[in-house]
Amino acid sequence: MxxxxxxxxxxxxxxxxxxxxxxxSPRPGSAWHxxxxxxxxxxxxxxxxxxxxxxxxxxxxLAIRSDFxxxxxxxxxxxxxxxxxDHYLNYPWILVRIEKASRDLLTDVTERAWRxxxxxxxxxxxxxxxx
Numbered sequence: 001m002x003x004x005x006x007x008x009x010x011x012x013x014x015x016x017x018x019x020x021x022x023x024x025s026p027r028p029g030s031a032w033h034x035x036x037x038x039x040x041x042x043x044x045x046x047x048x049x050x051x052x053x054x055x056x057x058x059x060x061x062l063a064i065r066s067d068f069x070x071x072x073x074x075x076x077x078x079x080x081x082x083x084x085x086d087h088y089l090n091y092p093w094i095l096v097r098i099e100k101a102s103r104d105l106l107t108d109v110t111e112r113a114w115r116x117x118x119x120x121x122x123x124x125x126x127x128x129x130x131x
Contacts, residue, residue: 008098009054012062013044015107019114021047021122046117052110055095065113066094074109081105092116 016022025043043053052064061083066074071094074082081100088095098106115123 004099005060008101009042009062011103012052012098012106012110015103015110016044016051016114019046019111019118020126021118022051022114046114047119047122049117051113051117061095062098063088063093063095064109065092065116066109067092067112067116070094070112078105 013024017024022044025045041054041056044051050065052062055061055063071082071084071092074094075084081097083095083097084093085095094109096106096109101109118126
């Protein structure tokens, strides 16, 4: 992974891992980017469910969970940041060029993805702490 993308992914990890129940696979550290996990790429899970994974395919982007309505809105609003390949058309995922996403946009997309994957009890607990 090029250095600029690695920094962008580290920025994403800080956002994602601040949410309850999340964990990186492999854990961030000196060798996190070399481990073989989900499709041979780093990933983030919420209570064992896949939230995102780094795609090393030709387009190199973050694949993150998204419901279909949010995905359509994001694709129309920010096609410079978000896209979908044919592989993901029938699945609730969106691809993010994280180096082009602002911190606020990345935070919003990550929290929406987290809410899509996290168990209801964890969401309720998180919301009560935030209030």
